Each structure stands twice: as C-alpha cells, then as structure tokens.
Amino acid sequence: MASPRPLPIDPLAEAKRQWLAHGWTDAADGMAVVTSVMRAQQLLLGRVDAALRPFGLSFARYELLRLLGFSRSGRLPLSSVVARLQVHATSVTSTAERLVRDGYVIREPHPHDGRAAMLVLTTAGRTLVDQATAALNTEVFTDPGMSAGDAAELVGIVARMRKKAGDFADPRPQPDPL
Template structure:
C-alpha cells in the first residue's frame, strides 16, 4: 500500500483552532474527539481493506465468516448474527446472501423454529476466513500503529464511551461460549 505524504500541519488541530476562534469553545474538544476517531477509523479500515482484498472480502463479510467460525458448530441463527455483529437485520441478510452466492455459507432451516434460518459455514468459507485471519493478524492486528500500552488505554476509553452510549452492559468475566 502506498502511503500518502504526511501533511505539514495536523488538520484536526487546525480545525480545533478554528472552532475556538469562532467561539465554539464548548464544542471544540468534542469536535476534535469525533473527527479524530473518525479519521483513525478511515486509516484502520484502509489497512483492513488492503489485507482482505486478496480474499475478495469486505470487513462485513469477514466478520460474519469469523463469527460463524468461532461458534461451536459453525452455525448460528440469523437473529444471533444480527445481535452479535450489532448491525441491522437487512445488512446481515444482504451480506449473508452474497456469502451464500459465493459458496462460503449456506442457509439451513432452524431445527426448532420454522420461521427462522440458520447460517452455516461451508468448508470453503472456513478455509477462506482462516487464511484471511492470518493476513489480518500479520498486516493489521499485530501492529495497529500504537504501543501496547496506548492500545490498552484506547480500548478502555472507547469501551467507556460505548458503554455510556448503551452499546453494552458490564460483561461477565468470561463471555459464554457460542
């Protein structure tokens, strides 16, 4: 991946300076937080996309495959996938349809609920997600671009933000196995 030349000035620091100059002092720190996190997300997503490109996977498709691979049987009800990925059911259904089309998952009838469906990982899907995980681990996750101490602090800060927004409640010490 070609890295762009660094800008001579941090545009987010300049934006904060402008916020302050325009008298928006109460919102300046918040604007800087929001735009900083959004810019960091863009940078990380570019790295993730580059790592997943050889596998013809988007991060959404990867997440669904990885979730199914983590489950005990390689299959989960569609409703569980929606809840765990924290995205709208329409998005999960659309992603699942593409994965079915590509032979990476199959839809199965739910054994106890005739109205529900299970999503099940195929061997091709398991092989692909395992290879993609190695690439993500090597190219992105092993070195996210900050120290281990900063990473732990950042995760803790963002977790507090997510919790305050109602994203989750206090977890049990160990999540239940799928």
C-alpha cells in the same frame, strides 16, 4: 484517500483551533474527539481493506465468516448474528446472501423455529476466513500503529464510551482474557 506524504500540520488540530477562534469552545473538544476517531477509522479500514482484498472480502463479509468460525459448530441463527455484529438485519441478510452465492455459507432451516434461518459455515468458508484472519493478524492486528499500552488505553476509553451509549451492559470495560 491518504496523502502520499504527511501534511505539514495536523488538520484536526487546525480544525480545533478554528472552533476555538469562532467561539465554539464548549464544542471544540467534542469535535476533536469525533473527527479524530473518524479519521482513525478511515486509516484502519484502509489497512483492513488492503489485507482482505486478495480474498475478495469486505470487512462485513469477513466479520460474518469469523463469527461463524468462532461458534462451536460453525452455525448460528441469523438473529444471533444480527445481535452479535450489532448491524441491521437487512445488512446481515444481504451480506449472508452474497456469502451463500459464493459458496462460503449455506442457509438451513432453524431446528426449532420454522420462521428462522441458520447460517452455516462451509468448508470453503472456513478455509477462506482462516486465511483472511492470518493476513489481518500479520498486516494489521499485530501492529495497529500504536504501542501496546496506548492500544489498551484506547480500547478501555472506547469501551466506556460504548457502554455509556448503551452498546452493552457488561460491567467490565473489556472481556477477560481467555
């Protein structure tokens, strides 16, 4: 939970100072990176959750709906959803089942693979994800809390880290503009 007012010192800078004072100099920068990114994730997720709350969506449910909404026909095989969201199949299946239950997605048999399922966005799901996207664009994405230059630099840095970790093989650190 965020503090109601700013702290008088940066607790992550203090943590790094403590790491250095305890002789963990080789790990101090890495600790500062990890805890800084994790704190930034908490802050951003809080804003995203607040924007999605009126729509009854978690970010996982939103991501699945948005992915289907971006597809040409509003349908994708479950295996493609798992690969693109980079989440375990069990998590995607659970999220999809809740969206099916709520009438935002339907499951259909795969046209060429009897063992596979297709996830299909319903009209209600498309309406919901479009409304939720408008809210996220207005409340979070238009102003993520940093300048456009800092945002581009951060995206590039994180993309290089993700690529080194094996997240993707594309040689470009970020997609070309559409």
